[in-house]
Every structure is written in structure tokens, then in C-alpha cells.
Amino acid sequence: MSASIIAIDAMGGDFGPHCIVPACLAALAEFPSLHLTLVGQAPLIEEQLARHPGVDRARLQVRHASEVIAMDERPAQALRGKPDASMRVALELVRQRQAHACVSAGNTGALMALSRYLLKTLPGIDRPAMVSAIPTERGHCHLLDLGANVDCSAEHLYQFAIMGAVAAETLGVSRPRVALLNVGIEDIKGNQQVKLAASLLQQARGLNFVGYIEGDGLYRGEADVVVCDGFVGNILLKSSEGLAQLIVGRVEALFRQGLFAQAVGALAMPLLRRLKADLAPARHNGASFLGLQGIVVKSHGAAGQEGFQSAIRCALREVQDNLPQRLHGRLEDLLL
Template sequence: MSAPVIAIDAMGGDLGPRCIVPASIACLAEFPSLHLVLVGQAPLLQSLIASNPAVDSARLRIEHASEVIGMDERPAQALRGKPDASMRIALELVRSGRANACVSAGNSGALMALSRYLLKTLPGIDRPAMISAVPTARGLCHLLDLGANVDCSAEHLYQFAVMGAVAVEALGVANPRVALLNIGTEDIKGNQQVKLAASMLQQAPGLNYVGYIEGDGVYRGEADVVVCDGFVGNIFLKSSEGLATMIAGRAQTLFSESLTSRLIGRLASPLLKRLHAELAPETHNGASLLGLQGIVVKSHGSADQQGFRSALRLAFAEIRANLPQRLHGRLEDLLL
């Protein structure tokens, strides 16, 4: 395999290039075979790179793009009105084969619209879905969709389940357990679309469907892939991130209230740091847009340097797993 190349929308996200550039440079040091293309306003990117003289210029280059898609812009406006936007140019590098993946912390709706328009979906897939990992008692669970598709039919949920199972298997989980997120585990629970999707999944050849799962079951590690529509998935993910942040903040406050608590906190510090590293949202940052004819990873818009590096790591792992090709090879066998 030739050297993997990731095209980065360097102008996207709340923190922009001043976060993305140093995160990218750090990722180059972490993966010696990786090459990166920073797409954005060249003078600004060059000045940020120049402040780090240790950069390997042979593995990091700049692709100029004069326009930026705002976080509040409508997808249709981004699709038609900004042909030289950094997000679009990064995706065009993937389409032309000059990059193996695109990573962006920018406008989610614009990224989905441009990705579908430029890269197209795999045969048999109606809509791409966002998938990301959440920590559980047994390791990780991959949840999809996370907001790309608010209204989903039973067929869409079925396709998400198939894509999620293949993707997680490609990333190292043998015979992944697939479940539908529901308000109960009984067969009579759920809306009509969920019930129809369950019926379809029960008949899917070679798919390890384990039935319905409730929200608490996700964190107990009862499934490796959990499927829902994007409305539910986005609320579930954001609520989980908010809870993790709140617990970390409360623990920090409790361990600083008195001399005794500060001493206990100092003794517990190594364990608390380890727990934070395992559960912090930035550790698991990065949602893949599954179902496209190319690799696209969406970073959280507010991601810091550590979070953006996590998104780059995910894109690199999917390149090594040859994910779109593996999806294409398995979809014909599993899609109804």
C-alpha cells in the first residue's frame, strides 16, 4: 500500500486552524508513514506551520482554498455557493484519488451534503450514516446514526445495521453483536419502523442480531453495534458527553473542598487521570460517514487538539482497514 494521505479541512470547527495545525503536526510524529494535506487559506496555514520548525515538509503540504463554510450556513448554500471552500476542496482530493480520507470539524450538514454529492454512496445504500464509539463496561460500542438522518425508514435502519457490523468487524471485532436502540427489550415495544427493522434484521444472513437494547444496556456493553435514527442517536451521544463532563467537573470540585479531600485527591490522581483518559469525549472524538465511496470523518466542532488527533487516528485506521472496499465487498451479501 502506498503512503496514506489524509486531506484536512483546516478552516473548519470552532477553534479553526490554530487548533487543527498543531494537532496535525503531532499526528505526523505519531504515525511516520502518514502524509497530510492542510486545505485552507495558505498564508495563515504557512505562518502556523513556520512556528514549528521540526515539521517534515515532505509529509505535510498545503492546498489553498479561498472560501470557508460557516458553522451556521445552510447545506444547500454550501453546496452551490462556495466552489472554493476548504471543505469542498478536501473532499475533491478524496474523489480524485489524491487523498485516501477527509477529516473536517466543520458544518455537519454541509459535510454530509458535499460528501454525498462528490463521493456518492456505495451501491445499495440510500443514505450515509454517522458512526462513532462510546465507552462501555466491556470496551467500546459503536453507535449509528448520530445525526445525519433524522427521519429513517425500516430499510434505512437495516442498512445502518449492516454497515455498522461490517465496519466494526473491519476494525477488529469478530462477529459483532448488533442491536436496535429501543424503549424496552420486549417485542411489543417501539414504533412501527423499529419493529419492521427488527423483523428484517432477524432474517439477515450472517448478521449477529441480538435484539432490542435500552440506553443503560449500551453502557453495560450488551452490544458492539447499536442502531437508531439520527434524532435519537445525536441526543444520546450529546447527553453522554455532557454527563461525562459533568461527572469529571464534580469530582474535581469534591477533591478540592478541604485539606482532607485534597490529600485524598492527590493519592487518587493516577487513577482519576486514567479514568478521564478512558471516558473523556475527546478520546473518542470522530464520527465516520459510513456508506460513501470514500472515507470521511467528522470531528466535533469544539474539539481541542487532543480531540482532533483522535479524529485523525480514526481516519488513519479506516485507511489501513481499506474500509469502503470492504464495505462494498460485503454489502451485496447482506443487503436485502
């Protein structure tokens, strides 16, 4: 397998190099063909690397960047005011073809603005959309947008659906079922934007549009691709993560109440651990920016080592699948 080079914004997220460096080292150990370029304030990165003696530096480079984009910084300010920010330099490596992909846990708005400015969108795509795999009863569904675009037109939702369907196909889903997230499944339900998007999708050639879906239908696995605007998608994602943690926590607490419950809990603990691992947000961390002329993966800002490693894994999979080129090849046939 040929080498894959991923640029890492080592200063992004809530924990910066303290979390990101160990995650990168774990990813290098997991994937022998992986090469990483850690971008950020070199002294801080090297300080973290020094805590892990014996690191194979043949597949790991450090690229100094003097500036950091804060998590609460306005995208316009990040775009114009910090030319040597770690996030920007990492994206520049992708633009200059010195890296195949970029991974960042930093400011989502800034990452979107810089990605669109430096990498540009694919022909026919107005805005990139964040997509991630959400666990369902039947496996997974691809949900987009997850927060990159709070306000969307019907045309944007149409483009998101096309991109989501092609992305699902690259993962082996045959004729993926595409649905619009709505407040009901009846044709009369929903706002004007969703109704117009449905009309566009019904006319799409080669797209398996199955209509509207409600939130519970998403988790039953009634669609392979579920489309919504970023405002709704981000709330749904964060609520799902919180609910999963609540359920597992409540079950664990029940198994600690009394001797009988503890005995039953001891028998059920292997299954509970498996459920906890399956639902853990860290396992599903990493949202792709579909629609760019390059691969960019956004990690949750609060992700720990396991979560950031999952985001690197997501980027590597897209590099190996050559996703932007495959998207470009299909968009011409499917877009209006």
C-alpha cells in the same frame, strides 16, 4: 508501510487553523507513514505553520481554497454556492484519488451533502451514517447514526446495522452483536419505524441481531453495534459527553472539600486522572461516514488539538483497513 495521504479541511470547526495545524503536526510526528494536505486559505495556514519551525514539509502540503463554509450555513447553499470552499476541495482530492481520506470539523450537514454528491454512496446504500466507538463496561460499542440523518426509515436503520456490523468486524469483533436502541427490550415497545427495522434485521442472513437495547444496556456493553436515527444518536452522544464531564468534575470537587478529603484525593488522584483520560470526549473524537465510496471523518466542531488529532487517527485506521472496499464486499451478501 505504504504512505497514506489524508486531506484536511483546515478551515472547519470552531477554531480553524489555530487548532487544526498543531493537531496535524502532532499526527505527522505520531505516524511516520502519514502525509497530509491542508486545504484552506493558504496565508492563514502558513502563518500557523511559521510558529512551528523545523516542520518536515516533505510530508505536508498546503492547498489553497479561497472560500469557507460557515457552521450555520445551509447544506444546499454550500453545495451550490461555494465551489472553492476548503471542505469541497478536500473532498475533491479524495474523489480524484489524490488523497485516501478527508477529515473535517466543519458543518455536518454540508459535509454530508458534499460527500454524497462528490463521492457517491456504495451500491445498495441510500444514505451514509455517522458512526463512532462509545466506551462501555466491556470496552466499546459502535453507535450509529450520530446526527447525519435526523429522519430515518426502517430500511435506513437496516442498512446502518449492516454497515455497523461490517465496520466492527474490521476491528476484530467476531460476529458482532447488533441491537436497535429502543425505549424497552420487549417486542411491543417502540415506534413503527423501529419495529419494522427489527423485522427486517431478524430476516438478515449472517447478521447477529440480538433485538432491542435500552440506553443503560448500551453502557453495560450488551451489544457491539447499536443502531438508531441521527436525532436520537446525536442527543445520546452529547448527553454522554456532558455526563462524563459532570461526574469527573463532581469527584474532583469532593476531593477538595476539607483536609481529609484532600488527603484521600491525593491517594486517588492517579486513578482519577486515568478515569478522566478514559472518558475524555477528545480521546473518542472522530465519526466516520459509513456507506460512501471514500473515507470521510467528521471531527466535533468544538474539538481541540487532541480531539482533532484523534479524528486524523480514526481516518488513518480506516485507510489502513481499506474500509469502503471491505464494506462493498460484504453488502452484496447482507443487504435485502
